[in-house]
Amino acid sequence: MLSTLKLTWQKLAWSSCLSLLLHFTFFWMVAAASFSGYIGKWGMRDNTARFSLEAMLDASADRPFVYRQLLPMLANGAARLVPERIQARVAEKLNPAKVYTKTSAAANPALGFRYVVVYYLSFLSLLGSLLLLHCIALDAGVGRLAALIAPAVLSLGFPYLQTIGGYFYDTAELLFFSLAYLLVSRRRIAWFFAILAPATLNKESFFFYIITLLPLLLAAYPRRKALAIAAAALLVSGLVNAAVKLHYAGAGGAPVELHLGDNLAAYLSLRTYSQMELTYGIMGPRQAFVPTLLLIATVFARGWRASPGEVRQHMLLAAAVNLPLFVLFAAVAELRNLSLMFVGFAIVIGKALEAEPAKPLP
Numbered sequence: 001m002l003s004t005l006k007l008t009w010q011k012l013a014w015s016s017c018l019s020l021l022l023h024f025t026f027f028w029m030v031a032a033a034s035f036s037g038y039i040g041k042w043g044m045r046d047n048t049a050r051f052s053l054e055a056m057l058d059a060s061a062d063r064p065f066v067y068r069q070l071l072p073m074l075a076n077g078a079a080r081l082v083p084e085r086i087q088a089r090v091a092e093k094l095n096p097a098k099v100y101t102k103t104s105a106a107a108n109p110a111l112g113f114r115y116v117v118v119y120y121l122s123f124l125s126l127l128g129s130l131l132l133l134h135c136i137a138l139d140a141g142v143g144r145l146a147a148l149i150a151p152a153v154l155s156l157g158f159p160y161l162q163t164i165g166g167y168f169y170d171t172a173e174l175l176f177f178s179l180a181y182l183l184v185s186r187r188r189i190a191w192f193f194a195i196l197a198p199a200t201l202n203k204e205s206f207f208f209y210i211i212t213l214l215p216l217l218l219a220a221y222p223r224r225k226a227l228a229i230a231a232a233a234l235l236v237s238g239l240v241n242a243a244v245k246l247h248y249a250g251a252g253g254a255p256v257e258l259h260l261g262d263n264l265a266a267y268l269s270l271r272t273y274s275q276m277e278l279t280y281g282i283m284g285p286r287q288a289f290v291p292t293l294l295l296i297a298t299v300f301a302r303g304w305r306a307s308p309g310e311v312r313q314h315m316l317l318a319a320a321v322n323l324p325l326f327v328l329f330a331a332v333a334e335l336r337n338l339s340l341m342f343v344g345f346a347i348v349i350g351k352a353l354e355a356e357p358a359k360p361l362p
Contacts, residue, residue, distance in 0.1 A: 027130040030152045037159035037280045042166040043103045062253030068169045070202035075117035087113035126171040132178035142350035150350035161335040172202045184216045200240040207237040215313035266332040287333030303352030315344035
């Protein structure tokens with residue numbers, strides 16, 4: 001009897017359901033730690049009127065921030081559907097203002113429920129990103145252990161990349177980038193087209209991310225079909241982006257913020273590469289800190305050649321698109337705006353973890 005129970009438990013312990021539970025639990029803890037680091041550092045930007053969460057919820061934020069309406073729209077929709085009694089209880093029990101001093105919008109009772117919805121959707125986006133990146137790493141030939149660690153490393157490093165600012169739609173952006181990559185690489189093109197509108201509504205950067213997926217499309221389809229898919233996806237995303245910009249044409253601010261002059265001056269200054277700030281409550285790197293750049297270079301030195309060809313092509317194309325946009329429109333050394341390269345970088349991290357030193361020539 002005892003031996004039978006032991007055998008049954010061993011089979012259950014190695015079942016796919018419990019394996020999934022272990023993976024989910026691990027990524028939940030990693031996402032919670034990472035998200036806590038971001039919230040502790042930036043909150044929900046409640047004290048910045050031009051793009052505070054309150055302004056995003058009532059669509060009065062300045063451009064280009066007001067364009068990023070997916071999560072606020074979902075929160076507003078939930079507020080219309082959920083009974084007020086339940087809303088009040090959710091706002092009372094789940095409000096992050098009890099823990100994080102920088103999350104203060106809940107002082108307005110009318111915002112409490114919607115605030116919590118955006119907060120948890122942002123967290124769940126990060127959690128979903130980790131699960132998707134795990135699958136992407138496995139598909140790219142990364143080993144089981146490294147495919148667990150690589151998304152965790154990227155996630156835990158995320159608050160360090162959120163220098164200058166961090167926003168609730170950053171995690172949703174990573175979710176849609178990861179989902180698009182996985183769907184295209186697995187030839188789920190109908191589902192890929194289904195996410196184009198919400199992904200673009202979350203942040204206009206998705207339009208440019210479509211371009212970086214071309215190597216995956218060319219690896220999966222004949223050239224003409226791959227180009228047609230990419231062109232059609234760009235058209236759909238571009239139309240959504242244009243519709244959003246027209247809808248909010250009367251909002252304050254400008255459609256884009258140009259930072260070229262500031263960036264050129266900053267990157268010529270040694271001070272840019274030696275600044276520090278608090279992250280996770282501990283002093284750490286800020287902006288283009290020299291050790292941060294060294295760590296990134298080391299990851300590429302170890303993992304680049306071992307990465308599949310389409311991954312390297314994706315990363316090169318992402319860099320070609322992202323770096324000019326970064327210099328033109330990102331605030332000085334705002335590393336989170338290198339997001340077009342994050343999915344590919346997770347794969348390179350996985351390959352770097354498994355890399356062996358090159359053997360010297362005889």
